[in-house]
Amino acid sequence: MAGKRGDDMRDAGSFDEFYRSTSRRMLRYGYAVAGNYTEAQDLVQEAYARAWRQWGRMTAHPAPEAWLRLVVARLATDRRRRLRGWHAALTRSGPPEVVPPPSEDGVLLLDALRRLPAAQRQALALHYLFDMSVEEIARETEVPTGTVKSWLSRGRARLAALLPGVSDAELEANDVS
């Protein structure tokens, strides 16, 4: 019954509040990192499920959202194969979701992102979706700032080559460091 006692210490209300206030952002992030919405949904829900399982301790975490992003990124890079069961369990439980068509730019970006290494996708997503600086990204990904600069620079250059109308020179001018 030790596990039961641990479960009882979790506050469902605070988890639900946290989930409601962050899950949208997390899905955008998962979408940009994984390059596929269904997969992003799997990754994000798996990350929140893990957060819930240890919510008693997570409430004391200084940056639970950053923790979730790390889990999502890690799952996206090397554990996606394990999530098929989770997705199946979710999709079995209701009618198929009505999905609006994605925007043309969104499709173009996803297609381009799929050609980038995972680390570059992660760094770009943190910068463009969370407005994080190089230093903040370096802290979150636990790599030197020089590495983050390199990821961002190479990622942008590659996207500029793949996306219509995006100038590499302008990217440099708008660079955020």
Place this chain on the structure above:
Amino acid sequence: MSRDLSDFYRSLTGDADARAVVAPEALRERADRRARVRATGIVLAAALLVAGVGTGTGLVLTGQREAVTPPAGTPTPVVTAPSPSPSATPGTPSPARTTPSRSPAAPPSSAPPPARTPTSIPDRAFFTQPLATTAWPPVANDDGRALPDLCGADLDDRVVQRRGRALFYHLTPNTPEGTVPYGAYRHTITIHRPGRADDWMADLRRAVRDCPEQEVADGRTSRQRLLAGGDFGDEAVLVEMREPAWAGGEPVEGETIRLIRAIRVGDVVTVLWEMGWEGTSSDRRQVDDYSRRAVRAVSDWLD
């Protein structure tokens, strides 16, 4: 017209926001249910592993394969031939720990201390997994097979003693809590009758060579081959098994690769049978790492 990358990311954000989000109550309920299923699965997984599952496609919890029982007539794997009493003086080091029975060229010409065959396997003969990559504690079980089936090959199981356990590991250190293991091992240590361990190794090599391909389930074929065993112990055999990948009960792209390494140290053979987890493939570096640890523990015990 020049465009900014931010515009593209804004479009992507809009697409993501147009989708429904699972309600937190439903997510919590499913997470808890899955945790309960997983807890049951751990017990089941351990039971399957220690029973010696299948022929090397790894741990599959979907019931695609039945556990393989030992062939009829196979003697019980534990203690069937008591060892002769050790002839070495207690405390005398044994530089050559074996007395090969079928290899006349192998015995040393000088007169080393007679080989000493241990009679029982202590706990310390098993290596300790690195804490940072240990998924769950080892599960001890002395029954079951040391190897996957190899076209029904009947390797000599008349041994002095065999002990085994199941190991569960992560590939990368400090994996978030709750992450399922990357893979699992069936790890055994066997004391062979004096001078028979090298015969067993030779039989294993022959069994792999004689079994390049076998059907492991309906429509599923496994291919086996020997790889260079590596510099482990007195000799080592590394077996690679490949079969088409499966996930969720269906074939998927790619192959699943299993590695099994048997290492002989004197009259003792330790086998690391990497069984994967939900279709993962063995990682060579990880197998080499556990092999080194296994040899060190056995050598320390025998010394």
